[in-house]
Amino acid sequence: xxxxxxxxxxxxxxxxxxxxxxxxxxxxxxxxxxxxxxxxxxxxxxxxxxxxxxxxxxxxxxxxxxxxxxxxxxxxxxxxxxxxxxxxxxxxxxxxxxxxxxxxxxxxxxxxxxxxxxxxxxxxxxxxxxxxxxxxxxxxxxxxxxxxxxxxxxxxxxxxxxxxxxxxxxxxxxxxxxxxxxxxxxxxxxxxxxxxxxxxxxxxxxxxxxxxxxxxxxxxxxxxxxxxxxxxxxxxxxxxxxxxxxxxxxxxxxxxxxxxxxxxxxxxxxxxxxxxxxxxxxxxxxxxxxxxxxxxxxxxxxxxxxxxxxxxxxxxxxxxxxxxxxxxxxxxxxxxxxxxxxxxxxxxxxxxxxxxxxxxxxxxxxxxxxxxxxxxxxxxxxxxxxxxxx
Numbered sequence: 350x351x352x353x354x355x356x357x358x359x360x361x362x363x364x365x366x367x368x369x370x371x372x373x374x375x376x377x378x379x380x381x382x383x384x385x386x387x388x389x390x391x392x393x394x395x396x397x398x399x400x401x402x403x404x405x406x407x408x409x410x411x412x413x414x415x416x417x418x419x420x421x422x423x424x425x426x427x428x429x430x431x432x433x434x435x436x437x438x439x440x441x442x443x444x445x446x447x448x449x450x451x452x453x454x455x456x457x458x459x460x461x462x463x464x465x466x467x468x469x470x471x472x473x474x475x476x477x478x479x480x481x482x483x484x485x486x487x488x489x490x491x492x493x494x495x496x497x498x499x500x501x502x503x504x505x506x507x508x509x510x511x512x513x514x515x516x517x518x519x520x521x522x523x524x525x526x527x528x529x530x531x532x533x534x535x536x537x538x539x540x541x542x543x544x545x546x547x548x549x550x551x552x553x554x555x556x557x558x559x560x561x562x563x564x565x566x567x568x569x570x571x572x573x574x575x576x577x578x579x580x581x582x583x584x585x586x587x588x589x590x591x592x593x594x595x596x597x598x599x600x601x602x603x604x605x606x607x608x609x610x611x612x613x614x615x616x617x618x619x620x621x622x623x624x625x626x627x628x629x630x631x632x633x634x635x636x637x638x639x640x641x642x643x644x645x646x647x648x649x650x651x652x653x654x655x656x657x658x659x660x661x662x663x664x665x666x667x668x669x670x671x672x673x674x675x676x677x678x679x680x681x682x683x684x685x686x687x688x689x690x691x692x693x694x695x696x697x698x699x700x701x702x703x704x705x706x707x708x709x710x711x712x713x714x715x716x717x718x719x720x721x722x723x724x725x726x727x728x729x730x731x732x733x734x735x736x737x738x739x
Contacts, residue, residue, distance in 0.1 A: 352594055353721055356396050360384060362408075370414045370421075375399075377423055379409035385435070386427060387450065400449050405429050410464050416471035422496065423450070424477055426463035432456040432479050434488075436496060453497045458504070459483060465559045472566035476502075484508055493665035507557060507576045510583060510595040561618040563629065568647070571596070573631050575615025580635055582615060585667065586647065597668040599631070599643050602675070608695050612637040617685045621692030630673075632695050634683030640676040640697045640707070641666055642715060645669070674715040678705060694718075 362382035376388040376396065377652040385404040388396040407429035415422035421437035434454040459642055461482030469476035478500070479491045488503040555577045563571040570587040582599040601613055614636045621630040629645040648667030679699030686697045695707040695715070 352394075354394060354396065356388065357387060359398060359399070359401070365409055368412050368414055371417050375414075375722055377412050377414065379425060381408035381583055383407065383409060383427075385409065385412065385423070387423075398510075402448060402450060404433060404435070404452075405431065408445045410462065411466050412519045415468045415475065418471045419468075419475045420496065422468075424466055424468065424481060426466045426481075427469065428462040430457065430459045430461060430463060430481070432459070432463055432466060432477070434499070438592070445532065454491075454499050456487075456489060456499055458487060459485065459500065461556060464557060467560060467562055469562050469570065470564055470566050471569060476570065477564065478560055478572055480557035480560045480574055480576075484556045484576060486557060486560065486572070486585065486593075488570070502589050503593055505587075505593045507574065507583065510585065510593070533669065558615050559618045561620040561631070563620050564622045573599075573618050573620055575618055575633065578614045580613030580615055580637075580644070582631070582633060597645065597670055599633075599645075599670050599672075601635070601639075601641060602672055616683055617687075619686045619688050619695070621688040621695075622690065624691050624693075626692070630688070630692055632686040632688060632697075634686040634697060634699070635684040638677055638679045638681050638683060638699065640674075640679070640686055640695070641672055642674040642676075642695065642707075644671050644673050673713070676705075676707060676715060676717075678717060679703065698723075 356378070360378065360380040360382055361384075362380050364378055364380045367376060367378045374390045376390075377385060379385050383403055383405045384401055387399045389399050391397055404425050405427035409425055409427045412423060412425045415424070421439065423435045424432060424701050425435070426432045432455070433452055434456075435450045436453045436480070437450050439449075456479070459479070459481040463479055463481045466477060466479040469478065475491055475493065475496070479487045479489070481487075484507045485508055486503070486505040487501055489499045490502050492500065501728050521592065558575040560572050560574045563573075567688065572585050572587070574583050574585060575581075576583060579708040580601040583595060584597040585707045586594040586596055588594065612635075615633055616636060617634040619632045621632070623629060627646075627724040629647070631643045631645055633641045633643070635641070647667045676697070679697065679701050681700035683697055686695060688695055693708065696704060696705045697707065702723040704723065705717050706719040707715045708718045
């Protein structure tokens with residue numbers, strides 16, 4: 350049985366992003382109205398507004414909760430080119446002049462809209478990855494125990510990454526020395542050799558789009574990133590303090606029908622928890638309305654044993670990938686994809702106003718097991734699932 354509920358309409362503009370906390374009992378929403386709102390789930394399954402505040406000076410693109418091991422933190426990114434981190438002051442009671450949430454850090458290294466961010470697996474420590482329209486992947490870490498001072502571990506210029514050699518020697522890739530606190534100086538794009546094209550409305554064309562962490566700590570810091578307008582996904586290893594390494598590029602199969610140049614642009618990525626699998630699953634959504642599921646197989650050593658990113662050397666490093674499924678039911682741009690906690694059910698949402706749940710059958714074919722309509726005036730539809738449990 351599948352149930353849905355509707356939050357009270359308190360945002361004054363389009364809701365652009367939402368995220369549950371680790372336990373699924375709190376929800377943060379953000380909007381083009383520059384506001385962040387935190388909701389808590391009541392005993393009757395309704396959602397109550399806990400806190401709201403103006404967080405940015407432009408529409409907010411993404412919000413994320415930290416793992417509870419690192420306290421109660423919310424990170425947000427925006428078209429105002431900043432990343433802001435908010436901490437909950439649990440010891441203080443909310444009053445008219447005393448907010449429970451306060452901003453503890455503002456990261457302003459980006460020279461373009463910051464489009465996506467995500468906290469890394471808790472086993473890797475408190476890590477925050479961001480990606481922006483200036484084509485940079487940035488990885489931050491705080492000077493613990495304080496969460497007020499964040500420094501960049503990596504500033505990776507994505508177009509500079511090639512499969513033939515590790516990247517890190519160019520001036521556009523910055524690796525501060527281990528143990529030191531360093532902030533990237535703001536340089537203009539010309540001095541860094543960047544060329545950022547903009548559309549008629551001023552929005553950057555191409556650049557970094559989205560990212561997702563590998564959930565398994567054994568592999569180290571590995572991320573999948575979507576960049577550019579060709580629908581390519583890059584798998585990148587960040588073996589600090591060594592330079593960033595490009596492991597693999599996932600290229601979507603050639604379409605049989607002509608499409609607009611930007612139709613394959615990746616809009617969302619989700620790296621599934623492995624849960625005992627000998628391979629990784631990565632889901633992607635794109636503007637061509639297709640959800641793709643990729644099977645990524647890590648490299649093996651001479652004895653046939655898989656090893657982590659520390660053993661990766663040069664080029665694509667033996668990593669292999671295949672597209673398991675192309676799911677085009679949305680028919681319009683896919684806005685978000687996300688795996689469940691075991692990597693067995695994939696949810697996707699699109700501009701068609703529907704949320705779909707996908708599951709693999711015993712024959713490893715992905716089928717839609719449920720469809721939710723975003724319009725409360727219409728009856729929510731649940732499609733009978735022929736899919737079997739994995």
